[in-house]
Amino acid sequence: MAEAVKSEQQQTAAQHFEKSRLLLVGVGGMGLNAVDTLQQNSSAFADIVAIDCDQDVLGSCQAPRRVLIGSRLTQGHSTGGDSSLGRRAANGDFPQLRELFTKTDLVVLLVGLGGGLGSGAAPVIANTARDEGALVITVATLPFAFEGGDRMKLAEEVIPTLRESGHGLVLMPNEDISEVSESGVSLSDALQQGAQELSKGFQLLWTLLGQRNLINLDFISLKNMLEHTNGACRLVYVEASGPNKAKLLVKRLEDHPALKSAEVLKDSSAFLLGVLGSQDMTLIDVSTVAGAVEQRTSDQAFRVVGAGIDPAGGSRMRALLLIGAAGEKGTEVKVAPSRELVERKPLKPVRPAVTKPAGRKQTAQEELDLPSVVSKGRFKNVEPTIVQGEDLDLPTFVRRGMKLSR
Amino acid sequence: MASEPVVALEIGTARVRALVGEEREDGYLMITGVGECAARGVRKGEITDFDNALACVDTALKAAEKQSQVSIQEVYVALSGSHIQGSISRGTTPLIPADSEITQADIDTVLESARAVSLPPERMVMHSIHQQFFVDDQEGVINPEGMVGAKLSVSMLILHGVRNRILNVLKVAKSAGVEVAESAFGGLSSALAVLTPEQKESGCVVIDLGAGTTDFVVYANRCIAIAGSLGVGGDHITNDLAMVLKIPSRAAEKLKMDLGVCSPEEPVPEKPVTIQPVSGFAGRTVRLHDVNAIIHARLEETLQLILAELERHKLQDVMGAGVILTGGGAHLKNASAFTAAIMNMPCSIGRPRNVSGIATATEGPEYANTVGMLRYGLRNGVRDVRPSGFRDILGKLFGR
Numbered sequence: 001m002a003e004a005v006k007s008e009q010q011q012t013a014a015q016h017f018e019k020s021r022l023l024l025v026g027v028g029g030m031g032l033n034a035v036d037t038l039q040q041n042s043s044a045f046a047d048i049v050a051i052d053c054d055q056d057v058l059g060s061c062q063a064p065r066r067v068l069i070g071s072r073l074t075q076g077h078s079t080g081g082d083s084s085l086g087r088r089a090a091n092g093d094f095p096q097l098r099e100l101f102t103k104t105d106l107v108v109l110l111v112g113l114g115g116g117l118g119s120g121a122a123p124v125i126a127n128t129a130r131d132e133g134a135l136v137i138t139v140a141t142l143p144f145a146f147e148g149g150d151r152m153k154l155a156e157e158v159i160p161t162l163r164e165s166g167h168g169l170v171l172m173p174n175e176d177i178s179e180v181s182e183s184g185v186s187l188s189d190a191l192q193q194g195a196q197e198l199s200k201g202f203q204l205l206w207t208l209l210g211q212r213n214l215i216n217l218d219f220i221s222l223k224n225m226l227e228h229t230n231g232a233c234r235l236v237y238v239e240a241s242g243p244n245k246a247k248l249l250v251k252r253l254e255d256h257p258a259l260k261s262a263e264v265l266k267d268s269s270a271f272l273l274g275v276l277g278s279q280d281m282t283l284i285d286v287s288t289v290a291g292a293v294e295q296r297t298s299d300q301a302f303r304v305v306g307a308g309i310d311p312a313g314g315s316r317m318r319a320l321l322l323i324g325a326a327g328e329k330g331t332e333v334k335v336a337p338s339r340e341l342v343e344r345k346p347l348k349p350v351r352p353a354v355t356k357p358a359g360r361k362q363t364a365q366e367e368l369d370l371p372s373v374v375s376k377g378r379f380k381n382v383e384p385t386i387v388q389g390e391d392l393d394l395p396t397f398v399r400r401g402m403k404l405s406r
Numbered sequence: 407m408a409s410e411p412v413v414a415l416e417i418g419t420a421r422v423r424a425l426v427g428e429e430r431e432d433g434y435l436m437i438t439g440v441g442e443c444a445a446r447g448v449r450k451g452e453i454t455d456f457d458n459a460l461a462c463v464d465t466a467l468k469a470a471e472k473q474s475q476v477s478i479q480e481v482y483v484a485l486s487g488s489h490i491q492g493s494i495s496r497g498t499t500p501l502i503p504a505d506s507e508i509t510q511a512d513i514d515t516v517l518e519s520a521r522a523v524s525l526p527p528e529r530m531v532m533h534s535i536h537q538q539f540f541v542d543d544q545e546g547v548i549n550p551e552g553m554v555g556a557k558l559s560v561s562m563l564i565l566h567g568v569r570n571r572i573l574n575v576l577k578v579a580k581s582a583g584v585e586v587a588e589s590a591f592g593g594l595s596s597a598l599a600v601l602t603p604e605q606k607e608s609g610c611v612v613i614d615l616g617a618g619t620t621d622f623v624v625y626a627n628r629c630i631a632i633a634g635s636l637g638v639g640g641d642h643i644t645n646d647l648a649m650v651l652k653i654p655s656r657a658a659e660k661l662k663m664d665l666g667v668c669s670p671e672e673p674v675p676e677k678p679v680t681i682q683p684v685s686g687f688a689g690r691t692v693r694l695h696d697v698n699a700i701i702h703a704r705l706e707e708t709l710q711l712i713l714a715e716l717e718r719h720k721l722q723d724v725m726g727a728g729v730i731l732t733g734g735g736a737h738l739k740n741a742s743a744f745t746a747a748i749m750n751m752p753c754s755i756g757r758p759r760n761v762s763g764i765a766t767a768t769e770g771p772e773y774a775n776t777v778g779m780l781r782y783g784l785r786n787g788v789r790d791v792r793p794s795g796f797r798d799i800l801g802k803l804f805g806r
Contacts, residue, residue: 084710377649378641379450379642381454385450385488387636392637393645395645395649395650395703396646396707397704404650404693404696405693405695405696
């Protein structure tokens with residue numbers, strides 16, 4: 001009897017999954033690494049796609065679906081750190097990308113900023129997915145300090161665009177990952193650990209979104225939460241088991257490197273807390289965790305809490321915390337949200353690069369509504385100028401996903 | 407004594423221009439008549455409304471006739487449009503017997519074989535310009551006559567375009583009651599007007615920023631390496647501004663002319679820009695920041711496309727004289743500093759050289775195209791030869 005109920009549950013869940021699809025998309029070298037790790041950890045809870053312009057790198061990726069873009073531009077090689085090449089690669093294979101996102105509800109874009117393809121193509125891909133009606137959360141890792149100022153600069157430059165291209169942007173400084181891992185842990189393990197946290201976090205979110213819960217969480221509330229942030233989020237995932245798992249969970253949250261400084265939570269304008277537990281999880285367990293988080297956030301913060309049972313999760317109790325940075329949408333995102341990072345590597349104010357002057361950066365300003373359907377104006381009735389798949393008659397400004405300030 | 411007057415005609419996207427000029431004894435070009443008319447019926451260098459375009463050509467020709475006191479019989483027509491593309495063709499002929507001395511006949515044979523390219527049926531060859539000869543494996547031979555080898559090759563730049571679009575432009579001119587003496591790619595004629603021999607020698611790229619198209623011609627290794635036309639121009643900047651800022655075209659055009667692009671060296675000042683009301687538009691204030699971002703994005707993209715073309719042919723490092731910016735778009739504020747920064751090479755504004763007479767035509771980069779066409783016509787010279795299409799005269803004219 002219990003078996004029958006369970007299988008029925010699974011069936012409805014399966015139907016739901018069919019209806020609403022989660023797509024994990026890895027873009028560029030770092031994104032592909034993340035996707036590979038996810039592939040090992042996620043028990044087929046999502047469709048996974050890898051996108052790159054480097055044939056060899058893409059070939060070695062484990063993702064079931066791999067999309068090569070920009071082959072005409074790079075002849076199957078990497079962009080060599082040229083983000084404009086990355087952008088053009090994505091723009092050039094726009095139809096192929098669009099096809100990926102039809103009938104998808106949630107797209108999680110995994111990308112490492114600082115490289116050519118990730119920095120250039122990710123905004124285009126996010127935009128494409130968004131236009132196809134999916135909720136787009138971009139998870140971006142920032143370069144390690146030792147990767148050099150140029151990569152950090154490029155990452156900084158692309159953040160505003162990236163934030164505006166999707167619905168939410170989760171920034172994960174690689175420095176944070178090294179923070180998580182203890183000293184003496186190998187680099188690949190450290191990166192693996194970061195990807196695992198990410199994977200588990202999104203798996204939890206997806207489970208909550210895809211089932212009926214004790215305290216329900218759905219797409220609309222996720223979207224609302226993201227709208228109450230300036231577009232940039234931090235993601236924290238913790239789990240605990242044992243007799244005092246709720247208290248242990250709170251302790252782990254407190255100890256999480258991303259939450260080390262109390263301001264991160266206090267200053268947040270919105271947060272989403274998802275809790276997933278076993279059948280024996282009590283209301284007190286949930287309220288212990290939720291209470292601890294609420295205590296540390298401001299009263300004005302927009303909050304979304306969801307809690308549910310995951311029979312497949314064993315006796316663990318797991319929590320995901322998405323913390324939205326405060327401020328109007330479009331305000332400057334702190335590139336280095338963790339205090340440690342700021343101390344270790346103060347970011348010099350960069351002179352506007354010649355090829356990407358201040359005009360490109362849309363900071364500290366609110367966005368205006370952009371023509372959703374862009375008119376071609378005087379080029380309406382003439383043969384379009386198509387170069388590498390891009391219709392050059394449309395304003396470059398619009399094609400690059402730039403926004404007006406107010 | 408000056409030469410017989412020659413007439414050049416450019417049916418541009420923004421303006422139709424007719425110039426009458428003659429060559430003085432000292433080699434200077436004397437402009438005796440200018441006729442201009444704001445163009446209608448032309449988009450991106452191609453005819454979209456025959457009657458409107460014809461009316462404009464008629465007006466321009468009449469004005470030029472009136473000023474120069476010349477009755478215009480035939481014109482040299484400059485052509486542009488994104489359909490115009492360049493390809494490099496290579497012809498080879500074995501020398502029989504091997505190691506025999508190369509004769510003019512061998513050269514003719516190899517040129518003929520390089521010229522014989524197979525194009526899609528809708529396309530026609532506009533120019534075939536020889537670049538360099540190869541004797542066996544020796545590159546960069548300028549004149550192989552008398553040399554010894556087993557095989558002679560030549561590389562040739564073939565500029566080709568869509569037949570009907572070219573013929574449509576010529577038909578407009580013919581319908582205005584003049585004969586078309588010859589026509590040439592506008593990018594080449596602009597280069598002819600503005601370049602100094604030193605610039606050609608050191609290698610450079612001429613970018614003619616027109617309203618509807620951006621033509622480019624690259625001189626490298628003492629020949630025209632590549633050339634072509636992009637279907638993007640100043641009109642796109644205006645249209646981008648109008649579309650994104652939601653302002654009338656005319657206001658956008660004024661904004662573009664007044665502000666141009668901000669200097670790449672300095673940060674963009676934070677300041678409001680007032681757009682004056684026009685009929686049907688109440689006026690507005692926008693941010694300089696936004697205006698600059700829109701123009702910047704378009705201009706950068708256009709230049710990057712040309713840069714990509716240079717890089718594709720590995721020519722970016724041999725542009726000793728850098729970029730020569732010409733055409734109406736060269737008037738854009740800070741255009742040359744901006745171009746220099748994007749292309750990472752020196753940039754100067756190309757104005758017609760060695761020209762006298764009517765001041766407007768002698769000063770402005772927007773006249774490079776027509777002035778170049780005049781030069782072309784004058785050097786082409788022989789008036790009684792009936793034109794039978796495009797001829798391989800440009801190699802001598804534009805090349806070394």
